[in-house]
Amino acid sequence: MAAAAVGTMASRALIMEAPPENIVSEAPVALDSPPEPLGGPGVFISGDTMPSILPAAFQPPDFPAFERAEPDNLLALVQALAMPPWEKTVEAGDTLDVLLSRADMDAQTRTEVALALAVEYDLRRLRPGHQLSVGYRTDGTPSVVTLSVDEGVQIEVTMDDTIVGRTVTPSASTIERAGQLEVNGSIYASLDRGGVPARFAVDLAQILGDTVDFRRDLQGGESLNILWGQTVLPDGSEIGQPLMSYAALDLGDDQFEIVWTDEDNGRATVYLNGEVLRTVAPPVEGARLSSVFGQRKHPIYGNMRMHTGVDYAAAAGTPIAATAPGRVSFIGWRSGYGRVVEIQHGSDTMTRYAHLSAVPEGQAVGNRVLAGETIGQVGETGTATAPNLHYEVRVDGRPIDPLGEELLASAENFDKTDAAEILEVTRTRFVTVLREDT
Ligand SMILES: [Zn+2]
Numbered sequence: 001m002a003a004a005a006v007g008t009m010a011s012r013a014l015i016m017e018a019p020p021e022n023i024v025s026e027a028p029v030a031l032d033s034p035p036e037p038l039g040g041p042g043v044f045i046s047g048d049t050m051p052s053i054l055p056a057a058f059q060p061p062d063f064p065a066f067e068r069a070e071p072d073n074l075l076a077l078v079q080a081l082a083m084p085p086w087e088k089t090v091e092a093g094d095t096l097d098v099l100l101s102r103a104d105m106d107a108q109t110r111t112e113v114a115l116a117l118a119v120e121y122d123l124r125r126l127r128p129g130h131q132l133s134v135g136y137r138t139d140g141t142p143s144v145v146t147l148s149v150d151e152g153v154q155i156e157v158t159m160d161d162t163i164v165g166r167t168v169t170p171s172a173s174t175i176e177r178a179g180q181l182e183v184n185g186s187i188y189a190s191l192d193r194g195g196v197p198a199r200f201a202v203d204l205a206q207i208l209g210d211t212v213d214f215r216r217d218l219q220g221g222e223s224l225n226i227l228w229g230q231t232v233l234p235d236g237s238e239i240g241q242p243l244m245s246y247a248a249l250d251l252g253d254d255q256f257e258i259v260w261t262d263e264d265n266g267r268a269t270v271y272l273n274g275e276v277l278r279t280v281a282p283p284v285e286g287a288r289l290s291s292v293f294g295q296r297k298h299p300i301y302g303n304m305r306m307h308t309g310v311d312y313a314a315a316a317g318t319p320i321a322a323t324a325p326g327r328v329s330f331i332g333w334r335s336g337y338g339r340v341v342e343i344q345h346g347s348d349t350m351t352r353y354a355h356l357s358a359v360p361e362g363q364a365v366g367n368r369v370l371a372g373e374t375i376g377q378v379g380e381t382g383t384a385t386a387p388n389l390h391y392e393v394r395v396d397g398r399p400i401d402p403l404g405e406e407l408l409a410s411a412e413n414f415d416k417t418d419a420a421e422i423l424e425v426t427r428t429r430f431v432t433v434l435r436e437d438t
Contacts, residue, residue, distance in 0.1 A: 087133040096123060096132075103134040105142055109159070113145050116157040116165035121149065152233035172239060174229045178434040183222040183249075187214060196226050197242045202288055204247060207258055207268055207280050212249070223250045227430040246426045259426045267372060269419060276419045281323045281371050283353060283391050284378060287312035290388060293401040308399035309352070309392030316357050316387040318378040322369045323351055323391075323402075331359055337390065338382025341375050351402075354390040355381050 086103040088094075096117070100110040117123060131148040145157040152170030157163060181194030188201035205214065212218075227246035231239050248257045257271040267281040291311035295304055322343055329350065330342035337354035341363070344350050357379025369375060380387045393402040 085133045085135040087131065090126060090128055090130040090132060092128050094128075096126060099132050100134070100145070103132075103142065104140075105134070109142065109163075112163045113157050113159070116163045117145070117147055117155050120155045120165045120167045121147065125149070151239050152235065152237070170233045172231045172233055175232050176227065176229050176245070176429070176433050177242075178228075178430055179226045180434060181224050181226075182220075183218055183224050184220045187218075187224070190224065191226070194224075197228065199241070199288075200226060200228070200244055200247070203244060204249070204258075205289070207270060208249065208256055211270075211272075211277070212251070212256065217251055222252070224248070225430060225434075227426070227433060246430050248427075248430075257423060257427075259422055261422065269422070271419075271423055274420070274423065276416065281321065282312070283320050283323050283351075284312045284314045284318055284389050285321070287314040287318065287378075287389070289313075293399075293403065306399075309354075309390050310402050312378075312389045312391065314378045314387065314389065316377070316379050318387075319374045320353050320356065320376045320378060320389055321372045322375050324371050326351070326369060328363060328365050328367045328369060328375070331363065331365055334382075336383040338384065339376075339379065343369060343375070348396050350394045350397075352390075352392040352394065354392070355379055355384045355388060357381065357387070 133146045134142050135144040137143045147155040154168040156168050157165040179194050179196035183190045188198050192198040225248040228242050228244045230242045245260050258268050260268045269279050270277045290313040296307045324345050326343040326345035329344040334340045339356040341353045356376040358377045378387050378389050393400050
């Protein structure tokens with residue numbers, strides 16, 4: 001295969017939340033040499049890296065992890081510096097009690113620690129891969145036990161006069177990444193080769209599918225730029241799905257750009273040659289389009305039937321958003337559709353959301369809803385083979401292709417200056433992120 005993809009990756013960390021609270025476990029790593037023993041708060045630490053009195057003047061400039069240490073963490077921090085912590089990854093067959101005894105903990109303390117952990121975490125969920133660490137005081141007695149469970153969550157038990165447990169949730173941050181690639185073959189394959197999450201191909205097809213004929217319009221060699229965000233934990237592991245914030249597809253004559261803004265619940269603005277073409281708000285954010293509008297072989301009845309909407313596959317319970325502002329006109333059951341919510345937009349357009357598992361308590365016929373407002377949850381009520389949202393748009397009672405409709409989009413009052421500015425800012429961000437590492 002010819003070398004087609006010219007992938008350029010870059011990344012930049014955007015700290016969205018406070019830095020890690022769990023500084024106890026990070027602290028020993030930052031020091032080159034072990035510090036002198038400490039007697040308690042206010043004790044002088046020797047060594048040229050931390051020439052200050054603790055905790056009053058604790059402002060080490062060189063250790064990012066310490067920068068925003070909170071005063072009540074300092075004692076634990078100081079204690080953790082005294083002796084290297086004991087650490088163990090939980091393996092099959094391990095029990096908490098056996099692990100703690102290997103960390104030189106007496107039976108009485110082990111019981112108390114287990115109780116304190118159990119208050120915060122169901123210990124039956126302990127499984128291989130979780131990590132247990134124990135930090136000690138200078139006299140060798142344990143001062144803190146940290147159990148690291150799934151997705152960066154830690155249960156921390158501190159042992160002072162009393163033994164107290166607390167749950168420390170990870171301070172996830174969002175990393176922005178940018179990819180620049182050349183289309184060759186399918187969009188899916190091109191993204192994959194360029195090191196960009198290939199799942200974005202579905203989003204692009206969904207948004208541009210009715211405007212760009214991917215088979216006919218893509219000859220190969222077109223440029224595709226993508227900017228996206230990925231939530232990561234302090235240890236670098238990725239959680240959740242990557243989300244696109246910008247895509248630019250250059251077809252030579254025409255340049256399509258799509259901007260997703262954080263505030264808008266997955267609403268995308270599509271630009272053609274720098275001008276707003278339309279906005280698209282998927283009813284289920286990040287969901288996979290599993291069936292399109294039109295004639296298809298019915299998954300249950302087996303015959304050819306008109307599919308009057310589009311289906312989005314998503315886990316049961318996933319929130320469903322109104323795609324445009326309107327008024328709730330129906331909540332209830334409609335045979336094969338199962339539990340349904342319908343929203344009237346103006347006099348002739350209606351959107352229908354079907355197979356729902358639930359509708360929010362306060363939602364009632366007559367309510368005004370905003371675009372992006374939650375009006376139900378994905379389910380499989382009615383005739384459905386798996387949890388999915390059947391989304392339908394009807395104009396004067398007649399179903400139209402929801403992916404092709406521009407009626408709802410044009411109903412939106414649009415600030416052109418804002419749209420142009422948002423595009424400009426987003427383009428700049430793409431270039432900045434792309435340059436970071438290159
Ligand atoms: Zn359907």
